[in-house]
Amino acid sequence: MQKRKITRRARAVGVLLAGLAAASACAGPPDSPSSVTAAAVTAQAVAWQPCFDGLECGSVTVPADWRRPDDAERITIGLGRLPAQDRARRIGTLLVNPGGPNPVLFGLPRLAVQLAELRQWFDVVVFDPRGMGESSGVTCSTDPPGPLVAAPPDRAAFAQYVAAQQRFARDCALALGALAGTLDAWQVAHDMDAVRAAMGEERLDYFGNSYGTVYGQAYAELFPGNVRRMYLDSVADHTTADLYEMVAPKAEALEANLHGFAGWCGREPSCALHGQDALAVWDRVVAAAERAPIPAPGAGTSVDAPGLLGSVAARVRRERAWPELATALAAADRGDATAFAPTPPPSTPDVPGGALMGLATCADLLESIDHDRVERLAEQLRAVAPRLGWTEPWNFQARCAGLPTGTFPPRPISAPGLPPVLVVNGDDDSATPPEFGRRLVDQLPGARYLDADGGHAVYLTGNPCVREHAHHYLVTGELPPPEVTCAASGS
Known part of the structure; x- marks a missing residue:
């Protein structure tokens, strides 16, 4: 697969920086889908080509900015397909995002192993989020700083981190081009609907894991009538700004x-x-x-x-x-x-867009964070998590310090007409705890929360009980009975 680039370069860094600042200051994109539908913009079919020894790769062309789909530059969304094993049993296409947000198509053979069972019924299609990997992947001239290594950091260390984050955002602006300010889940949900249309599917079957559940929440809110079935594993809650x-x-x-x-x-x-x-x-x-x-x-x-x-x-x-x-x-x-003692971070594959996780996730948060606010929050949390959990704001919220935020901030979700959704979170998962999944289910009429033993990414890590119920739901649309729970052993 070849790296794909945005069709036109931005004319000046100053214009892009102004766009980043404006995007982070605005209240967010419109509540409804773009006036031009995905099908109208992408009246195309995916041209699948062989890749990775038996798998298939393709792409879809979409606007770089769905807020102005008629005149925005065009980017490509890279796709990888794991074809159904038996075409006679195939019931449709299942779109999957395993989370991150990271480039994933370079690891398609490993995903093919994790998702192999789903190929009994589906063509499984995986996509790189915009700006990453094969989706017009962007390589910035400066690497982002590593995560804060201390919790809590002193003010001087925090200030250095913020300055490094700001330098990264500035230096990345030129490479982002037309993608500046468009990495949030609202934009990705529109990309997903364009993929659905290009694949010829009237409605979407979707499996979102971890950050892929934020994309699922955005899609459910924007396109509830286009959902057929949706399985969300290890939900990252995007429904509260508190x-x-x-x-x-x-x-x-x-x-x-x-x-x-x-x-x-x-x-x-x-x-x-x-x-x-x-x-x-x-x-x-x-x-x-x-x-x-x-x-x-x-x-x-x-x-x-x-x-x-x-x-x-x-x-x-x-x-x-x-x-x-x-x-x-x-x-x-x-x-x-x-x-x-601190150790050098592990090496990561040199894939375009691999450095954009912070810019993408922080675009989906409400506002940037300063040292005093995180410190106050950490002190509040000592009452409920006095030994270690109180440090979590430094591990989680402070990652967005110095980066643009707020192009698609969290809010309660409303998705009238959405079919029943199946949601699973691992009981021992501190990255995406069970309360996140339950909170989402409370806002989606007809949704079902399946209580499961385990940590993060319950399906992908192989819980057989969760897999059984996820498969049954995705194939038939039937949710597990309310009394069903899943132990780690699969009971």
């Missing part, structure tokens, strides 16, 4: 992850803290780091309390990382925090 309501469930879930880790250590003889009170060890290590940074001789540095909190928050979410975390805490309790 910062506390947005972050508190994540903080409480992160705190529950820490308690879950302690419980596992109590049960599991292989845990390095087995036979001890793991929470007491945690409290002792944090208190020591607050008094003075803990030496990390293996890394030639030391680890202070913010660095420790940030490192543990990243690990305790994943149960498979608990053995390593227990060993690291035991060593830190003995005075060696080497395992918590």
